[in-house]
Amino acid sequence: MRRRARLTAAVSAACAAVLIAAVPSAATGGATGLRNGIRSGVGAYEPDPYFPLAGNPGYDVQHYDLDLDFTPATHALVAQATITARAEDDLPRFTLDYSGPAIERIQVDGRPAAFRQDGQELTVVPHDPLARGREFTVRVDYRGTPGPLDDPALGVYGWINTDDGAVALNEPDGARTWYPVNDDIRDKATYTFRITVPEGVTALANGERQSERRAAGRTTATWAMNRPMSSYLAMVAIGKFRVDRGTVGGIPDITAVDPAGDGNLAALQTGTAAAVAFGERHFGRYPFGSVGGIVDRIGVDYALETQSRPVYDGRPDELTMVHEIAHQWYGDSVTPTTWRDIWLNEGFATYAEWLWQEEHGGPTAAETFDRLYATPAGDPFWELRTADPGRDDIFDYEAVYLRGAMFLQELRRTLGDPAFFELLHTWAERHRYGSVATCDLRQDAERIAGRDLGPLFHTWLYTETKPALTALAPH
Numbered sequence: 231m232r233r234r235a236r237l238t239a240a241v242s243a244a245c246a247a248v249l250i251a252a253v254p255s256a257a258t259g260g261a262t263g264l265r266n267g268i269r270s271g272v273g274a275y276e277p278d279p280y281f282p283l284a285g286n287p288g289y290d291v292q293h294y295d296l297d298l299d300f301t302p303a304t305h306a307l308v309a310q311a312t313i314t315a316r317a318e319d320d321l322p323r324f325t326l327d328y329s330g331p332a333i334e335r336i337q338v339d340g341r342p343a344a345f346r347q348d349g350q351e352l353t354v355v356p357h358d359p360l361a362r363g364r365e366f367t368v369r370v371d372y373r374g375t376p377g378p379l380d381d382p383a384l385g386v387y388g389w390i391n392t393d394d395g396a397v398a399l400n401e402p403d404g405a406r407t408w409y410p411v412n413d414d415i416r417d418k419a420t421y422t423f424r425i426t427v428p429e430g431v432t433a434l435a436n437g438e439r440q441s442e443r444r445a446a447g448r449t450t451a452t453w454a455m456n457r458p459m460s461s462y463l464a465m466v467a468i469g470k471f472r473v474d475r476g477t478v479g480g481i482p483d484i485t486a487v488d489p490a491g492d493g494n495l496a497a498l499q500t501g502t503a504a505a506v507a508f509g510e511r512h513f514g515r516y517p518f519g520s521v522g523g524i525v526d527r528i529g530v531d532y533a534l535e536t537q538s539r540p541v542y543d544g545r546p547d548e549l550t551m552v553h554e555i556a557h558q559w560y561g562d563s564v565t566p567t568t569w570r571d572i573w574l575n576e577g578f579a580t581y582a583e584w585l586w587q588e589e590h591g592g593p594t595a596a597e598t599f600d601r602l603y604a605t606p607a608g609d610p611f612w613e614l615r616t617a618d619p620g621r622d623d624i625f626d627y628e629a630v631y632l633r634g635a636m637f638l639q640e641l642r643r644t645l646g647d648p649a650f651f652e653l654l655h656t657w658a659e660r661h662r663y664g665s666v667a668t669c670d671l672r673q674d675a676e677r678i679a680g681r682d683l684g685p686l687f688h689t690w691l692y693t694e695t696k697p698a699l700t701a702l703a704p705h
């Protein structure tokens with residue numbers, strides 16, 4: 231699901247250069263790209279600049295159906311993944327991203343297909359070449375013991391086994407540790423998860439639970455995410471959980487905590503509800519069909535904004551819940567086109583924390599800005615470009631989270647409160663379920679402000695020096 235039409239329709243000259251590099255489409259004027267031995271005749275496929283091996287040319291995934299049978303005692307997984315996709319080119323073969331347990335067989339449209347694994351690339355050769363425009367299904371059967379990635383710069387992520395189960399936290403490119411995937415941040419798809427676990431164990435995932443069945447001492451829960459979701463936001467959580475179901479503002483709310491941890495179900499419920507209400511007030515209508523949160527003992531030391539239901543490693547404080555819930559609008563629904571623009575996630579979610587504090591007796595966002603702005607020029611705080619920090623620094627707290635939020639505060643001061651808060655709504659509404667770049671934000675801001683904001687965007691997002699404050703015209 232690429233929603234290319236919407237993206238390109240929204241492009242004006244200012245964004246064109248970025249989008250030509252970012253969107254594999256006719257906009258590239260029929261240029262051909264060769265990747266993994268596959269020629270793309272539709273347009274050059276542009277891999278992500280930070281994760282060039284994640285994502286694959288030639289097709290567009292519509293839906294993932296993941297059937298997962300997991301036994302916590304042994305951490306053994308028996309799985310079938312069925313992917314529904316559309317060929318965007320004639321495909322004698324295609325690739326998926328995969329580095330999970332051993333594959334037993336692959337079928338394309340029900341016929342056995344040849345395949346080869348080479349590092350994290352899985353090449354599939356269907357019995358008959360796929361014609362451009364054709365919708366096809368790939369079924370992959372695999373089994374074994376999945377495990378996480380441990381990256382020197384990004385930490386532990388992907389499929390993470392726990393004492394009593396497992397949690398999948400994919401950001402940024404960990405989805406391939408547990409299912410074959412087109413791990414391109416732009417290729418959003420819907421998901422069905424069918425998770426079978428021993429009785430007494432609970433399985434949760436994104437979205438809404440459709441059914442639960444018991445047979446032969448095992449329980450199968452089916453979960454569905456019916457809104458477009460980028461693969462880095464797909465999640466399952468398996469283990470002993472205390473689960474609570476309620477609603478917040480009419481939205482089903484499913485929260486769960488590991489009873490052996492320090493999580494407090496009531497606090498998770500209250501904090502989530504307050505964060506959703508706050509988000510709906512400032513950012514507009516909540517974008518998904520359900521919400522919630524999961525607290526487990528994982529040992530990664532971060533929370534993740536998994537779509538519709540964030541996962542917390544241990545009991546979250548209020549601000550962490552505000553941060554992860556804000557990501558549902560900024561990151562999950564409105565998603566960067568490339569990982570270079572991760573500040574569009576983290577800057578907005580951090581700014582949401584500042585706004586929350588401002589409204590709850592804490593420092594105002596302007597005061598938080600001032601405190602950080604006192605950091606002297608030349609301090610490493612100002613190093614790295616907020617809108618292009620580099621692959622190893624996508625989670626850099628100062629450059630991406632704090633300076634991203636500082637830019638938004640400076641934008642607020644420049645636009646004034648009414649225009650800035652209109653922008654927060656417009657950004658979430660206009661690009662709902664879409665993929666965006668920094669230039670799209672500039673365009674939306676300039677449309678609302680009625681003037682050029684180029685220098686402001688440039689100095690805050692694309693330089694490594696402490697920006698001078700914008701002189702405001704007196705009014």
Ligand code: ARG
Nearest residue numbers: 384385387401532533534625
């Ligand atoms: N996006 C998460 C947040 O809201 C951080 C994820 C960190 N991931 C990692 N692999 N280190 O802050």
Ligand code: ZN
Nearest residue numbers: 553575576579
């Ligand atoms: Zn975040």
